Amino acid sequence: MNSRLSFILFIFPVILFLVTVQSGIAQQQAADSIRSYQLKETVVTATRSSIEKERIPQQIDIISQKDIKQTSFIDAIDLVKKNSSVSVLQYPGLLGGVSIRGFRPQFSGINQRTLLLVDGRPAGTVNLATIDPGSIERIEVLKGPASALYGAQAMGGVVNVITRKSTDKIHSSLLAEYGSYSSLRIGGQTGGNLTEKLDFDLSFQSFSRNDDYKTGKDNWLRNALRGGTAIKYYIKQPATEINDSRGDGIRRDYTQLSYYSGSLRAGYQLTSSWRLDVRGERFLARGIESPSDIEYGNTQPSTKDIGRANGEVSLAGTMGIHQLSLKGYTAQETSDNYTLENNGVKIPPYRSYQSQSSWKGIQVKDVLKIGIHQLTLGIDYTSVSIQTHSYSNDTTETRPYSPNYALRSTAIYAQGQFFFLNNRLTVTPGLRFDRITFDVKATPLLTTYTPGKETNPFLSPSLGAQYQIIEPLKVHATIGRAFVTPDAYQVAGFSQLGSNKSIAITEGNTDLTNENSITWDAGIRFIKPAIGFTADITYFSTVVQDRITSRTIRYTTPEFTANGDTVKSRTTYVNANKGEIRGLEAEVAYDFGALKEYAYSLRVFANTTSISYAKEITIATDGTTTRKDIYNVASLTMNYGIEYNNLKGASLRINGRYVGHRKDTDYNDLLYPEIQYPVFMVIDMAASYTYAHQHTVSLLVNNLTDENYYEKRGYNMPGRNFTLRYSFTF
Numbered sequence: 001m002n003s004r005l006s007f008i009l010f011i012f013p014v015i016l017f018l019v020t021v022q023s024g025i026a027q028q029q030a031a032d033s034i035r036s037y038q039l040k041e042t043v044v045t046a047t048r049s050s051i052e053k054e055r056i057p058q059q060i061d062i063i064s065q066k067d068i069k070q071t072s073f074i075d076a077i078d079l080v081k082k083n084s085s086v087s088v089l090q091y092p093g094l095l096g097g098v099s100i101r102g103f104r105p106q107f108s109g110i111n112q113r114t115l116l117l118v119d120g121r122p123a124g125t126v127n128l129a130t131i132d133p134g135s136i137e138r139i140e141v142l143k144g145p146a147s148a149l150y151g152a153q154a155m156g157g158v159v160n161v162i163t164r165k166s167t168d169k170i171h172s173s174l175l176a177e178y179g180s181y182s183s184l185r186i187g188g189q190t191g192g193n194l195t196e197k198l199d200f201d202l203s204f205q206s207f208s209r210n211d212d213y214k215t216g217k218d219n220w221l222r223n224a225l226r227g228g229t230a231i232k233y234y235i236k237q238p239a240t241e242i243n244d245s246r247g248d249g250i251r252r253d254y255t256q257l258s259y260y261s262g263s264l265r266a267g268y269q270l271t272s273s274w275r276l277d278v279r280g281e282r283f284l285a286r287g288i289e290s291p292s293d294i295e296y297g298n299t300q301p302s303t304k305d306i307g308r309a310n311g312e313v314s315l316a317g318t319m320g321i322h323q324l325s326l327k328g329y330t331a332q333e334t335s336d337n338y339t340l341e342n343n344g345v346k347i348p349p350y351r352s353y354q355s356q357s358s359w360k361g362i363q364v365k366d367v368l369k370i371g372i373h374q375l376t377l378g379i380d381y382t383s384v385s386i387q388t389h390s391y392s393n394d395t396t397e398t399r400p401y402s403p404n405y406a407l408r409s410t411a412i413y414a415q416g417q418f419f420f421l422n423n424r425l426t427v428t429p430g431l432r433f434d435r436i437t438f439d440v441k442a443t444p445l446l447t448t449y450t451p452g453k454e455t456n457p458f459l460s461p462s463l464g465a466q467y468q469i470i471e472p473l474k475v476h477a478t479i480g481r482a483f484v485t486p487d488a489y490q491v492a493g494f495s496q497l498g499s500n501k502s503i504a505i506t507e508g509n510t511d512l513t514n515e516n517s518i519t520w521d522a523g524i525r526f527i528k529p530a531i532g533f534t535a536d537i538t539y540f541s542t543v544v545q546d547r548i549t550s551r552t553i554r555y556t557t558p559e560f561t562a563n564g565d566t567v568k569s570r571t572t573y574v575n576a577n578k579g580e581i582r583g584l585e586a587e588v589a590y591d592f593g594a595l596k597e598y599a600y601s602l603r604v605f606a607n608t609t610s611i612s613y614a615k616e617i618t619i620a621t622d623g624t625t626t627r628k629d630i631y632n633v634a635s636l637t638m639n640y641g642i643e644y645n646n647l648k649g650a651s652l653r654i655n656g657r658y659v660g661h662r663k664d665t666d667y668n669d670l671l672y673p674e675i676q677y678p679v680f681m682v683i684d685m686a687a688s689y690t691y692a693h694q695h696t697v698s699l700l701v702n703n704l705t706d707e708n709y710y711e712k713r714g715y716n717m718p719g720r721n722f723t724l725r726y727s728f729t730f
Contacts, residue, residue: 068133068136071686076139085639087100087104092290092291104630107128119162139161164191181210209258215249215252255291260282265278300341373418437456446495538585540582580613586608590604602644603642609637632712634661663677666713702718
């Protein structure tokens, strides 16, 4: 029996049964106090303490439950890119990363420039696609440097995933959806108080795409935007325009995937002031297909397995003016890559690469309430270790690409939130000191280097302020220093390659410092939900120092090792390069329902980031400089749309995403030219109807105009596709 028929036979009897059960109590959904919803202040936690979003000078995008329910998504990357103006690097097979404020997106390694958190602690992965979507309550996207709060990796900002914490009457929901490419999602969640003191949350989801997807072919928006041409820039020949419509309407082989995710939390109220929470999460994906670059057809496909598990224990309570918390966490992630073909010829699949990552840490925090002010003090300890293995066939392990290593950090920090002039002025000073140890470990089969260990300190200050000019109008500004650690091998590694007594040496530099940046921003915001209007515009500027580059010395006069080998070259790493980023962020929203005292909601909105300047500056040994664009960062990113809710069960949302020109290297061209991607725009639609407060049927259309587009050139995304969703809440 095919999967479509199986789904139909499964879901429609379920719907019929549930609707029949509820028909006796069915009633038209009344207006659900959307006025109070519109006026409710949003509390955020990405600043390491709970505070209303409107009271802080930092820029934070909130992706709410409403946004999540109205977004067509495969994984959490889709949720972020469709609801916040970030840059994205994304592949079809559950792989991708985001960047904030002009830094290049990353999805591997632990030296990130956008920090990924779950409930304020390291997520245990750098791949946003592996976060359990079923447990997400909301996502906070903090824009701007956050090293004073979180240490390394937060140069561009922070993506903080907040999970559910239900502490009231038990509420549950089930969902089932079916869509294009025989896609099937089944999920559920439940949570609340089991007893007066014991509460819990449980969620699970499974998703599968059982057919290969097709790319878009209609391309209405591409034609309107004249986005069908890419440009290659060569060093020694003129720039060349190329038709970028390749792959229009084709079936992309090797794009099937499936995953399972789930989480469980249990909380116990020890006393009236203290509680204990334990939480675990599991993500499992097997046989995820990854297509070749479209340039090579189906000659280089692969599959992979991903497994991730994490857990945490937290104790929180109050003692006088102190809000105390202690959290311990651990996470493990394994990724296995399998080779399927060799030069276009199918071979018995074998595991060709494996990576194993582990995180563990402790967070201690004290939030002091001093009148209307508060001061957050804390200690963080984090340990991350990476191991990799490479294989030439099923039984033979070969030398890995890089050594195994660990990164350990101990930090103390302080963050203030002070309010003056009758709460019209907010000041948020912060300071953090990190002591980081790089530990390059002995690695089997990789014997041409020397393990080593080095310690590197760093101090991260920050300052923010917001002033209310009149009740709805505020000006705000922040400045902060942030950093990202070097690769451990760049600090403490050593290797030598070569034969016949002639070798090339690469060695770490123990004097290497952290790449660091100073960012300032300033803006003005208008917030008055009572009239339905909010707006913010912010200018930001970043200067990056001590970017790490390699330097090679080739010897004309022979140099010898202690063993008598001739050293033909010696490569090390130095802090030489720089970077500069400038841009403008803006968001605006207006709800026409305010004109009718929110008898309905008709809201238009836009969220955009414009990068006016984003350059990497390379400084040669003779002092000359070369500037080039930071790759995979769009000149303009915009999310916009319109949403309607009649407060009687019906809602409609149409939202679009525009991505401007981006630069990259074309490795498919033997001259490796720089290539400029064309612009693209994608529009989605979500319509839903809720019956008797419990039954919701939704239709979601992704890529409404059937665009052939990509986040990474050569890995084109799905064309127009549909999803029908049913959810039951009780």
